[in-house]
Amino acid sequence: MKANIMYEAGDVRVEDVPKPQLEESTDSVLKVVAACICGSDLHPYRHMHADEQGGGEPMGHEVIGRIEEMGSGVTDFKKGDLVVVPFAYGDNTCPYCQEGLQTSCVNGGFMSGCQAEYVRIPQAQGSMFKLPDEIGDDSPLLPSLLTISDVYGTGYHAAVMGGVNENTTVTVVGDGAVGLLAVLSAKKLGARKIILMGRHKERTDLGVEFGATDVVSERGDEGIAKVHELTNGEGTHVVLECVGLMPAYDMSVGVVRPGGVISRVGAPQYEEAGVGFASLFRHNITLTGGPAPTRAYMDELLPDILDGSLNPGRVFDVTMGIDDVPEGYRAMNDREALKVLVKP
Amino acid sequence: MKANIMYEAGDVRVEDVPKPQLEESTDSVLKVVAACICGSDLHPYRHMHADEQGGGEPMGHEVIGRIEEMGSGVTDFKKGDLVVVPFAYGDNTCPYCQEGLQTSCVNGGFMSGCQAEYVRIPQAQGSMFKLPDEIGDDSPLLPSLLTISDVYGTGYHAAVMGGVNENTTVTVVGDGAVGLLAVLSAKKLGARKIILMGRHKERTDLGVEFGATDVVSERGDEGIAKVHELTNGEGTHVVLECVGLMPAYDMSVGVVRPGGVISRVGAPQYEEAGVGFASLFRHNITLTGGPAPTRAYMDELLPDILDGSLNPGRVFDVTMGIDDVPEGYRAMNDREALKVLVKP
Numbered sequence: 001m002k003a004n005i006m007y008e009a010g011d012v013r014v015e016d017v018p019k020p021q022l023e024e025s026t027d028s029v030l031k032v033v034a035a036c037i038c039g040s041d042l043h044p045y046r047h048m049h050a051d052e053q054g055g056g057e058p059m060g061h062e063v064i065g066r067i068e069e070m071g072s073g074v075t076d077f078k079k080g081d082l083v084v085v086p087f088a089y090g091d092n093t094c095p096y097c098q099e100g101l102q103t104s105c106v107n108g109g110f111m112s113g114c115q116a117e118y119v120r121i122p123q124a125q126g127s128m129f130k131l132p133d134e135i136g137d138d139s140p141l142l143p144s145l146l147t148i149s150d151v152y153g154t155g156y157h158a159a160v161m162g163g164v165n166e167n168t169t170v171t172v173v174g175d176g177a178v179g180l181l182a183v184l185s186a187k188k189l190g191a192r193k194i195i196l197m198g199r200h201k202e203r204t205d206l207g208v209e210f211g212a213t214d215v216v217s218e219r220g221d222e223g224i225a226k227v228h229e230l231t232n233g234e235g236t237h238v239v240l241e242c243v244g245l246m247p248a249y250d251m252s253v254g255v256v257r258p259g260g261v262i263s264r265v266g267a268p269q270y271e272e273a274g275v276g277f278a279s280l281f282r283h284n285i286t287l288t289g290g291p292a293p294t295r296a297y298m299d300e301l302l303p304d305i306l307d308g309s310l311n312p313g314r315v316f317d318v319t320m321g322i323d324d325v326p327e328g329y330r331a332m333n334d335r336e337a338l339k340v341l342v343k344p
Numbered sequence: 345m346k347a348n349i350m351y352e353a354g355d356v357r358v359e360d361v362p363k364p365q366l367e368e369s370t371d372s373v374l375k376v377v378a379a380c381i382c383g384s385d386l387h388p389y390r391h392m393h394a395d396e397q398g399g400g401e402p403m404g405h406e407v408i409g410r411i412e413e414m415g416s417g418v419t420d421f422k423k424g425d426l427v428v429v430p431f432a433y434g435d436n437t438c439p440y441c442q443e444g445l446q447t448s449c450v451n452g453g454f455m456s457g458c459q460a461e462y463v464r465i466p467q468a469q470g471s472m473f474k475l476p477d478e479i480g481d482d483s484p485l486l487p488s489l490l491t492i493s494d495v496y497g498t499g500y501h502a503a504v505m506g507g508v509n510e511n512t513t514v515t516v517v518g519d520g521a522v523g524l525l526a527v528l529s530a531k532k533l534g535a536r537k538i539i540l541m542g543r544h545k546e547r548t549d550l551g552v553e554f555g556a557t558d559v560v561s562e563r564g565d566e567g568i569a570k571v572h573e574l575t576n577g578e579g580t581h582v583v584l585e586c587v588g589l590m591p592a593y594d595m596s597v598g599v600v601r602p603g604g605v606i607s608r609v610g611a612p613q614y615e616e617a618g619v620g621f622a623s624l625f626r627h628n629i630t631l632t633g634g635p636a637p638t639r640a641y642m643d644e645l646l647p648d649i650l651d652g653s654l655n656p657g658r659v660f661d662v663t664m665g666i667d668d669v670p671e672g673y674r675a676m677n678d679r680e681a682l683k684v685l686v687k688p
Contacts, residue, residue: 096602104602104627256442258448271620273633276612283448284634290625
């Protein structure tokens with residue numbers, strides 16, 4: 001079968017590899033119906049060093065697929081079921097999963113290899129989420145349904161961890177797919193003011209359609225000043241940091257209101273950051289967030305998609321076949337594409 | 345009048361200085377009935393550099409006193425009233441104060457000069473908290489009442505911000521007065537397991553009386569391993585960091601459970617710290633806390649003290665006169681005293 005493998009920064013190749021097999025009784029194998037390229041895939045695309053042994057990384061962690069095979073421990077599904085899988089697999093039964101923190105599952109891990117024709121799903125019983133039988137492989141709802149695997153669930157996690165509600169003002173840092181869906185999530189949770197910080201007009205325009213009340217295209221100190229202008233000098237109660245780079249962290253510290261919350265879902269590309277008196281401590285700023293347990297939110301996010309009231313799949317602006325994934329990386333990296341849907 | 349002034353590390357002097365006067369209509373002047381030395385006063389006592397102009401810092405930020413004078417803007421009190429004042433003064437009317445975050449009051453600041461015979465209170469109307477008329481200057485309740493100015497309110501803030509309740513397990517890092525009162529606070533809020541990390545047996549013994557269920561005297565990796573042993577390998581839901589030094593931060597990261605909260609009230613003596621994938625992000629750890637708005641908790645903490653059911657004043661193990669304060673600093677710094685009460 002065909003799969004996309006990354007060897008080092010800028011080097012993604014479509015290759016013929018063996019079709020994945022069941023390895024554990026808890027596995028399933030899916031025939032991929034829809035996958036995609038994630039903003040977080042661009043971090044290795046920019047910075048990955050070649051493995052000295054010449055090995056590559058099977059790419060892709062978001063997938064909708066039809067069940068091709070199941071191990072004996074996977075009992076609540078039947079072959080041919082259409083399922084969506086969270087980017088972090090897990091058994092959905094351990095104490096952390098029961099608390100809704102599937103990303104810390106004791107039997108969990110992160111998906112890989114979804115930008116392919118078939119993919120193996122570990123802990124399939126707990127990870128797979130069945131989609132309604134009436135959804136076909138060419139359903140116009142597929143892009144939106146795929147977003148609950150990662151980007152929509154991740155934006156929603158940011159908003160939930162930030163404590164967004166009808167009494168909070170919100171700044172969203174970043175106009176990538178997660179940032180835009182953090183806007184949608186903040187709107188869904190009732191935020192009355194949603195300031196989107198982003199520089200790409202076609203993206204922030206979509207953000208406004210998703211519910212942003214203001215757009216700030218300036219960055220750094222200028223951007224911070226602009227948010228203060230929009231908030232009576234106070235900053236916003238909640239900041240949803242959807243980038244993961246140091247300048248985004250510093251900007252978040254700059255725009256958060258005393259007593260407020262910075263909720264991060266952009267995987268941090270740094271380890272140390274300011275947390276002392278000058279940054280977080282003086283005004284009781286809370287720092288929260290992490291990898292989103294998107295499995296926990298699927299039941300909640302599905303209805304609005306099925307009834308058409310929300311359309312998070314609009315973050316996909318390009319659809320490509322499996323052979324075009326390397327070109328998809330290039331297009332996203334050059335910001336020609338916001339997010340690439342892959343249909344094998 | 346006599347006041348204690350710090351000139352540089354290790355140099356505190358009792359001096360004759362002018363009695364403070366009303367400077368603003370919102371001020372009051374108190375005759376000090378009880379003050380104390382704070383663990384946070386030891387940071388400058390260890391590290392303060394001499395001012396090139398030769399100026400010193402009037403020390404002390406916790407006080408109970410009788411109103412000697414009031415400006416025209418102070419209307420809800422009468423001369424002679426016994427009041428306790430939070431270590432952070434504020435108007436108690438601005439938006440932050442109304443939300444219970446008096447430490448971010450737009451007209452606020454931090455108290456100083458309480459280790460003296462008289463002290464000026466800015467924003468007196470909002471800062472002063474009247475104690476019942478039956479409390480005399482020699483009431484045995486005075487030590488406990490003084491703790492709501494800072495250390496008890498600060499320990500309580502840690503527990504509140506950490507979300508401590510009957511379903512949470514708690515680690516308290518630090519066996520100073522704030523750490524011990526964080527134990528008391530966690531107990532008051534119903535925590536079922538409270539692990540106190542501290543090395544000083546006479547202090548941790550008091551911690552056990554305050555409600556600690558376990559004591560871990562090891563530090564660093566050994567201490568972390570011990571907490572994991574006590575918690576089925578998971579760590580605790582909440583960590584109350586009551587020290588403010590880097591090793592305490594790292595230990596907090598080591599003992600917090602996935603999805604848990606680190607609540608800091610020890611003023612951080614560092615600015616940068618680990619917050620990335622390896623420390624906070626991977627398992628959705630929340631970092632919270634800051635200077636405690638102790639004014640916000642006074643109504644809540646008073647009744648248990650007045651009826652004798654809680655005795656947070658036990659953290660005071662030495663009482664000294666105003667002339668002995670320099671010796672009090674030395675004793676606390678050398679860990680001969682846990683916390684020094686000052687009775688002018």
